[in-house]
Amino acid sequence: MTTVETGRVTTGAPPSGAVGASARRPDGGPKVRGEFSFSGDLWSDGMVWGATLRSPHASARIRAIDVSAALAIPGVITVVTADDVPGSKFYGLEHRDQPVFAWELVRYAGEPVAAVAADHPETARRALAAIEVDYELTEPVLDPEVALAGEPLHPDGNVFRELWVRKGDPDVRGEFVVEGTYELGMQDQAFMGPEAGLASPADDGGIDLVVSTQWLHNDRDQIAECLALAPEKVRLTLGGVGGAFGAREDVSLQIHASLLASVTGRPVKMVYSREESFLGHVHRHPGRLWMRHSADRDGKIVSYEARIVLDGGAYRSSSYHVVANAACFSAGPYNTPNAVVVGFGVRTNNPPCGAMRGFGAVQVCFAHEAQMDRLADAIGMDRIELRILNAMAPGDTLLTGQIITGALPVADVIRATAALPMPPAASSDPMARPGGAGRTTDATDVVRATGFAVGFKNLMYAEGYDDDSHAACRIEGGVVTITCAAAEVGQGFVTLCQQFGREILGVDDVVVAPADTSIGSAGSTSASRQTMMSGGAVEKACRLVRAQIVEQVAASSGADPDHLAFAEGRVVSVEGPVAVAVDLAELTAEHPYEAMARHQHRTTYPLDADGQGDAHVSMACAAHRAVVDVDPELGLVRVVQLATAQDVGKVLNPTAALGQIEGGIAQGVGLATMEEIILVDGKPRNPSFTDYLIPTALDMPEVAVEWIEVPEPDAPFGAKGIGEPPVISSTPAVVAAIRAATGRPLVRVPVRPTDIVGLTS
């Protein structure tokens, strides 16, 4: 185990930028100098600006669209609607149920209706205002419970998924029973760099698109379908991505920009404003969850029942699989012998919801951790002891009946989190009080309290999806080049590529080529999967190149291949009678070595009618302890400290890992205390950073981290994906602490000042 104390890496880092070292990002220099090119920074000769017209109504029939006034504006080049889409008029991440442009019905506020291309963004804005859409308003269905029983809002119906998970005996009960209903508001990913891209018409009739996305190949296929082009005629290159967190898994402007480029014959740049970004990507599913647990006198969980309703909004996106994660992991990382769970993903006229960091596990963790506290209190047990008593371990079974075969050190993360040092006593500085210096909190009113939570989720895709990633490695003149289509969205995959190349081939110079669709798919940067999937492909490709070189050097020198090592740019013999010292730059100057690799995880299987099956590959867990200062009279909260121990498999880069954990905690604190898209009549009322608040540097607590290193089988260097666990149990830990400070039930996040002072039930 490596210990990190409050923000300071104390481990001795390995030399060089290899695996285990805090290697610096290859893009760090350009980014600090403002020279790194984000997808909104692109420019091309003859370029025009694209913009999208969106429905202001959550539910309406379109009687007519008149674009003539817009077309008459000088500088407007074209206006496109559904009539201009040459191929499929529908797209969608997993299921094509969303119109490229609405033409008969609009099903959510913000749904695209038309797009324009113009010589200036201001001209484009005026053109949008000049398009006349004749809407006949219809009553939106905004409550998922109403939608479940109501008339279909779409030919595909209103239930994206109804998933039952049944385990053990449904009728057995323990002596102590607790139940509760919990709610989560709609969180936004709120990445900093709004959606942007530059689409250019190509000489072969195809499209070249540079765009910020999480999955180049999936975007490519959807664009090709809608533009009626062969997939190979749609070439995507990853533009600089300003964060993602799930919001770039679905197509936003990709098809619109490509269509405008195709129609105008000119390069088209599209950049969303912050408001349009809020309207133009999916959000985290809001949810309403009922849970009932029972346990025996010793604290062992006996039974568990749950009903989980997630509002998927108007189109399916990834709702089908979010429901699976929510249902499968809804009991938390605790042994639960008897369970009946039903999860629903429901279509409504609210904005579409899909992937966000934590993907279903966040919603259920908020509920199951509140339940664990209630259960411990009902029995009269220590809350942490109850969690340790029921903690899962390898060999135990999930709710789905699947036996855990990889690492899952649940009890270890709980114990390690509980043992981390507590923060110092409250500062006397008014700035450090809840609400900051501008508020009126009196130091004597502030209550400090602690909360604890544990969460887990699966890593990589599930339920039989044939997940893979491709990568290439080439060494020439001693310089290694790694090529992979994995989307670098900030998480540090490019650093990992360099570290793997250095570790395996013993050279310093590792170049990461731009990510594009000229190589096979790397899959999505989601589900904590790129370290394991594309990292696995990069590792394999590097090892294939290494094997070629070993074979060559062994043959030419007579050395035993097993005696050869790669270090400091040379192949050397570390034992045996033959002395070898081959300079890799010389060896590969005339004759480059290269290899391509494909990585797949082991096969998973669909869930059966009872939600049983080996549907998941790997799991990861974490625990969080939150310390908060609360003013119960003013309803103000300051989160003082988050302590966490996380199951990471193996730390590949301590600084980068710490950053992922701190960043995830910030988003968890945000969901607990401030982040929610407010909907009125289905319309987002706060689509701006003035009104949708995310944690600032003043809101961010001190963070204490310990990572638990139990190598994961079949993962590169034993490393697990680490991006999601920090955001799963940090939210319930913070809310548990606020409950402890206030004595209020606080069954909804974000916790609002009115909840704390008791003005809401």
Added chain:
Amino acid sequence: MTSPYVLTVNGTDRTVEDAWLGESLLYVLRERLGLPGSKAGCEQGECGSCSVELDGELVCSCLVLSASAVGTRIVTVEGLQPERGEFTDVQQAFVDEGAVKCGFCTPGLIMAVHDLLDRRPEPSDLEVREAISGNLCRCTGYGRVFAAVEAAVAIRRAGSGVEATT
């Protein structure tokens, strides 16, 4: 369209032609003067990604009408380092301490930290937090940014000022 006007950016006079009067300084820097280092994250002065210096004052360039900046000295992130390929002490600290992830907020943070350390070479923890609280970051949770500020303070304390690296 306006008459041509001249902006003094990073020590150089730049003529802006054929511009619309309503354009922000951020738009003109990015789209007309080839300086996309300043980022458009919210265009309403909340996120700080577009921070530049105007006559030595840190401002959100999205809130400055471009034509109103005539006669001021504008410094953008591209103007901080003396030569391409070099780092300022703050830039070096951000790279070394892992304060950069997606990097979209980074240019604004670099400007804000320079502004802070030029005014307060030894800021307290709360002063650092307050100084960068107008710069939203969604990736890092600010932890490595605090570490970078600490490292930059140490570099300045050691008296090395601007460091050239390869």
